[in-house]
Amino acid sequence: MAEIRNRSRSKDIQAIPQSDDEEVTDIPGNPQLQDTKALPQGSDKTTEVLDTALKDLTPRWRNWIIRGIFTWLMIFGFFFLVYLGPLALVLTIFAIQIKCFHEIITIGYTVYKSYDLPWFRTLSWYFLFTSNYFFYGESLIEYFGVLLHRMEFLRYLVSYHRFISFSLYIAGFVGFVFSLVKKHYVKQFTLFGWTHVTLLIIVTQSHLIIHNVFEGLIWLLVPVSMIICNDIMAYMFGFFFGKTPLIQLSPKKTWEGFIGGAISTVFFGFLISYILVQFDYFVCPVTYDEASDNLSMDCIRHPVFILTEFGLPLVIQKFFSIFGLSWTTVKIYPFILHSISLSVFASVIGPFGGFFASGFKRAFKIKDFGDLIPGHGGIMDRFDCQFLMATFVNVYYASFIRAPNPQKIIQSVLLLTSEEQLHVFSMLKEKLIQNGILNETLS
Amino acid sequence: MAEIRNRSRSKDIQAIPQSDDEEVTDIPGNPQLQDTKALPQGSDKTTEVLDTALKDLTPRWRNWIIRGIFTWLMIFGFFFLVYLGPLALVLTIFAIQIKCFHEIITIGYTVYKSYDLPWFRTLSWYFLFTSNYFFYGESLIEYFGVLLHRMEFLRYLVSYHRFISFSLYIAGFVGFVFSLVKKHYVKQFTLFGWTHVTLLIIVTQSHLIIHNVFEGLIWLLVPVSMIICNDIMAYMFGFFFGKTPLIQLSPKKTWEGFIGGAISTVFFGFLISYILVQFDYFVCPVTYDEASDNLSMDCIRHPVFILTEFGLPLVIQKFFSIFGLSWTTVKIYPFILHSISLSVFASVIGPFGGFFASGFKRAFKIKDFGDLIPGHGGIMDRFDCQFLMATFVNVYYASFIRAPNPQKIIQSVLLLTSEEQLHVFSMLKEKLIQNGILNETLS
Numbered sequence: 001m002a003e004i005r006n007r008s009r010s011k012d013i014q015a016i017p018q019s020d021d022e023e024v025t026d027i028p029g030n031p032q033l034q035d036t037k038a039l040p041q042g043s044d045k046t047t048e049v050l051d052t053a054l055k056d057l058t059p060r061w062r063n064w065i066i067r068g069i070f071t072w073l074m075i076f077g078f079f080f081l082v083y084l085g086p087l088a089l090v091l092t093i094f095a096i097q098i099k100c101f102h103e104i105i106t107i108g109y110t111v112y113k114s115y116d117l118p119w120f121r122t123l124s125w126y127f128l129f130t131s132n133y134f135f136y137g138e139s140l141i142e143y144f145g146v147l148l149h150r151m152e153f154l155r156y157l158v159s160y161h162r163f164i165s166f167s168l169y170i171a172g173f174v175g176f177v178f179s180l181v182k183k184h185y186v187k188q189f190t191l192f193g194w195t196h197v198t199l200l201i202i203v204t205q206s207h208l209i210i211h212n213v214f215e216g217l218i219w220l221l222v223p224v225s226m227i228i229c230n231d232i233m234a235y236m237f238g239f240f241f242g243k244t245p246l247i248q249l250s251p252k253k254t255w256e257g258f259i260g261g262a263i264s265t266v267f268f269g270f271l272i273s274y275i276l277v278q279f280d281y282f283v284c285p286v287t288y289d290e291a292s293d294n295l296s297m298d299c300i301r302h303p304v305f306i307l308t309e310f311g312l313p314l315v316i317q318k319f320f321s322i323f324g325l326s327w328t329t330v331k332i333y334p335f336i337l338h339s340i341s342l343s344v345f346a347s348v349i350g351p352f353g354g355f356f357a358s359g360f361k362r363a364f365k366i367k368d369f370g371d372l373i374p375g376h377g378g379i380m381d382r383f384d385c386q387f388l389m390a391t392f393v394n395v396y397y398a399s400f401i402r403a404p405n406p407q408k409i410i411q412s413v414l415l416l417t418s419e420e421q422l423h424v425f426s427m428l429k430e431k432l433i434q435n436g437i438l439n440e441t442l443s
Numbered sequence: 444m445a446e447i448r449n450r451s452r453s454k455d456i457q458a459i460p461q462s463d464d465e466e467v468t469d470i471p472g473n474p475q476l477q478d479t480k481a482l483p484q485g486s487d488k489t490t491e492v493l494d495t496a497l498k499d500l501t502p503r504w505r506n507w508i509i510r511g512i513f514t515w516l517m518i519f520g521f522f523f524l525v526y527l528g529p530l531a532l533v534l535t536i537f538a539i540q541i542k543c544f545h546e547i548i549t550i551g552y553t554v555y556k557s558y559d560l561p562w563f564r565t566l567s568w569y570f571l572f573t574s575n576y577f578f579y580g581e582s583l584i585e586y587f588g589v590l591l592h593r594m595e596f597l598r599y600l601v602s603y604h605r606f607i608s609f610s611l612y613i614a615g616f617v618g619f620v621f622s623l624v625k626k627h628y629v630k631q632f633t634l635f636g637w638t639h640v641t642l643l644i645i646v647t648q649s650h651l652i653i654h655n656v657f658e659g660l661i662w663l664l665v666p667v668s669m670i671i672c673n674d675i676m677a678y679m680f681g682f683f684f685g686k687t688p689l690i691q692l693s694p695k696k697t698w699e700g701f702i703g704g705a706i707s708t709v710f711f712g713f714l715i716s717y718i719l720v721q722f723d724y725f726v727c728p729v730t731y732d733e734a735s736d737n738l739s740m741d742c743i744r745h746p747v748f749i750l751t752e753f754g755l756p757l758v759i760q761k762f763f764s765i766f767g768l769s770w771t772t773v774k775i776y777p778f779i780l781h782s783i784s785l786s787v788f789a790s791v792i793g794p795f796g797g798f799f800a801s802g803f804k805r806a807f808k809i810k811d812f813g814d815l816i817p818g819h820g821g822i823m824d825r826f827d828c829q830f831l832m833a834t835f836v837n838v839y840y841a842s843f844i845r846a847p848n849p850q851k852i853i854q855s856v857l858l859l860t861s862e863e864q865l866h867v868f869s870m871l872k873e874k875l876i877q878n879g880i881l882n883e884t885l886s
Contacts, residue, residue: 163842166835170792177798180692185806190633196643197636249623349613355620363628392609399606406859406867412852413871418880424849425875428856428868437861438868 064239066374071232074373074382082221086213086286086295089220093213094132097206099379101128101198103369108194111364112187119179120188124195126172131199134165135207143214147288149415205387208394215397216302218282222272222339223393226346227385229268234261234351250358253351262347269343270336277305277333304334304401338400345392350385357384507682509817514675517816517825525664529656529729529738532663536656537575540649542822544571544641546812551637554807555630562622563631567638569615574642577608578650586657590731592858648830651837658840659745661725665715665782666836669789670828672711677704677794693801696794705790712786716779720748726778747777747844781843788835793828800827 054062081088105124141148141158148154157164180188212219234253237260244255276282281297283305289296309329312320320327357380361367370378413424432438497505524531548567584591584601591597600607623631655662677696680703687698719725724740726748732739752772755763763770800823804810813821856867875881 160842162838166838170831170835173799174792174795177692177795177802180802182691182805185802189803189806193636193640196640200639200643248625249620349617352617352620356616359620359623359628360632362625363632388613392613395605395609399603406863406870409852409855409867410870410874414874414878416849420849421875421880424852425871425881427849427853428871431853431857432864432868435857437864 067376070373070376075228078224082217086217086297089213089217090210093206093209096379096383097132097202098128099372100202100206100369100383103378103380104198104202105195107364107366107369108191108198112190112194117179117181117184117188117191119175120191123172123176123179124191126175127169127195127199128203130165130168130172131203133168134162135203137161137165139207139210139214143286144288145411145415201387205391209386209390212390212393212397214286215402216283216285218273218276218305218335219393219397221276221282222269223342223346223389224386225272226265226269226343227350227389230261230265230347230350231385233264233268234258234347237261237264247355249355249362258347258351262344265347266340266343269339269346273336273339274333277335283335302401302403304338306333307331308334338396341396342393345396346385346389349392350389353385353388357381510819513816513819518671521667525660529660529740532656532660533653536649536652539822539826540575540645541571542815543645543649543812543826546821546823547641547645548638550807550809550812551634551641555633555637560622560624560627560631560634562618563634566615566619566622567634569618570612570638570642571646573608573611573615574646576611577605578646580604580608582650582653582657586729587731588854588858644830648834652829652833655833655836655840657729658845659726659728661716661719661748661778662836662840664719664725665712666785666789666832667829668715669708669712669786670793670832673704673708673790673793674828676707676711677701677790680704680707690798692798692805701790701794705787708790709783709786712782712789713779716782717776720776720778745844745846747781749776750774751777781839784839785836789828789832792835793832796828796831800824 054065057065081092109121137157138161141161145158148158176188176192209220212223234257236257238252238254238257241256241260242254245251246253246255246258280299280301283301284297284299287296287299288294309331311329312327317326317328357369361369368377369380372378373382376382413421416424429438497508500508524535552564580600581604584604588601591601619631619635652663655666677700679700681695681697681700684699684703685697688694689696689698689701723742723744726744727740727742730739730742731737752774754772755770760769760771800812804812811820812823815821816825819825856864859867872881
């Protein structure tokens, strides 16, 4: 969420012991932490150049400008990824997921000073691998099952996907039990929990984001840009008009920013939705087209993306009649109405993802999750609200938008043996005749 | 897992701080802990009577007898539940799940001395409620969707199930953020993680157990009894022949017990499988029968429950021919072969669930998860291996046994509108003719 930070590039992760009243010890010379910070992150040089250029400004304004520049860089980067298409987006989501996992796990290692835990780093990454193997496999099978089934060598992986995933996980679980060392039991179990909660938050939710992409790019772009809009506008409103503190957890957030952000986001939602629904590229699900042997972005539009005539409520009709207008109906894309639900969630509940992250950072006495993006902090600092939003969109889509997909039912039949296909066909025929839906002589 | 414990009924949960080198502090007078222990558990009196009757025996033998008596009580209780049918079993699984959650959460509260955390107890139970609401709903919709759809007032709950579940969860999440208090940040986030890992282990896995019940009672009974058999036999073999320690984590476990348990379990698996496959009651999935408006336990048997002729390998044929026998084939229920996979898992990987639980108990310096069952400890002490086993069975079933279910495909079609049903029918017809499976003139 929008916050003004006077950031120094010193190591600001501090290890604190579990008990609240013990003193906070700094561990600047920590080798493990140095390791992760020493990874090439490609942004230090840019900030140095900027720092020199902006050295005459007050820190508040300097940070404002650096943050602004990188905000625009990220927005353009995002446009470029959208231009590249769904595959590039899915790969980016995967990369972000890994970086978020890395940031949170690194905090865990630092907080619990667990540099000498046997095998633990390996096990954490192994669990990340197995859960991704499971979720990516499930997604690919769900969306591209027919394609995968055509390839002989993949058929085995598809059929036994769950068994393979489970075996991989169990190997890690057994490895964890073998890695237990009497001296470190508590730390090891704590980090086991830490790893699994991180997987629960990052991996499962990032796969919901990928599902959203597959259902049509608009289900990614609208929510993501809403959160960005809300972040920026809350920051701007807070920066210029902020007076009344909003919540203890994030002292820099204000009611003015919150409300300004919310109103802006609803209007922005109308705008972006109206623009995106014009293009099939954004509203069509990503499907595999057998004819062209390629990903297809054409479709028969879902009703929410088709201009629909709605009757106006009587009150509003009367209001218009004052001006001599006899408007009784309005033509609108239903998606634009749905965008209200999304923008309200993005600006009212979305920030709680940020509050949660703020509380987490305060609990473990860290300033940011990382320092990858100058002026913004780590990747996780930027994506804290995106995860919650993506899950909401996924659930919203499944509950209110998704139509039963005849195509998928047909595909599930076609995966059966010839005999079973015939069996299904005749059972269906019988049922339809029985229910009076199908006329026996016409069939 | 099989362990010999000299159990006193004193409170043996001790709070330890997070850091390993701090001293362990006992908290006997803790009010919260007293509360949970003061719940009527119905077994204290029995043990007192037994203790008096057995007072002349050595503690080792006294514990042996108490443990034995309660083992048999539990086994008979289990038989009675099976007799009562799937509904009683599902309710029992639900009750066990709640008790396990209670035991683990209580340990968390005790360990982190979190009696004054605002709202936390309420929030933990609320998260338990929301996750159960979600999972039970999903199961009921999957298995009894047609039935639920017939009831007008349920249709809304069914259609928007995920949205309702998500909203409930989000309310808890927002509540958690509001409950955050500066002084307790670390404890609150730690217990948030503790609660979620417990939900992940207990709630998700107990729903897999319920799915196993729905697929046929045999998928519950065989694995559960295998774990029990392995527990008992490993205990017996260890008690009488145990010499060589197996693993540092559970010093009372021996290689003799491990191997004796494994061999016994494989043979027991053959026996119990052979008995259970004789009855439709055990091998048929639990389905809702529209005709009788009741749960049905009849079915056309899955091929693994039908006597099948297998060709014997040449080596074995030759072996028999030495004795003048010309056996070339053998008739067997394929399920009995599958039971080998299950019993091997139950006796080789299953114990790791127990090792994990042992390590956990050692980490937090507790002797047992609770004291509900005299001679055994808490419910969680008895079910530590069952969870892992149930997940294995679920995955095994999904990967190797589950046949595509034409009935379910038909049902998914019947949930569509009449027009869509006709659309699916004609699309299917077209595809089948196109693939040469259906003859146009005959259809």
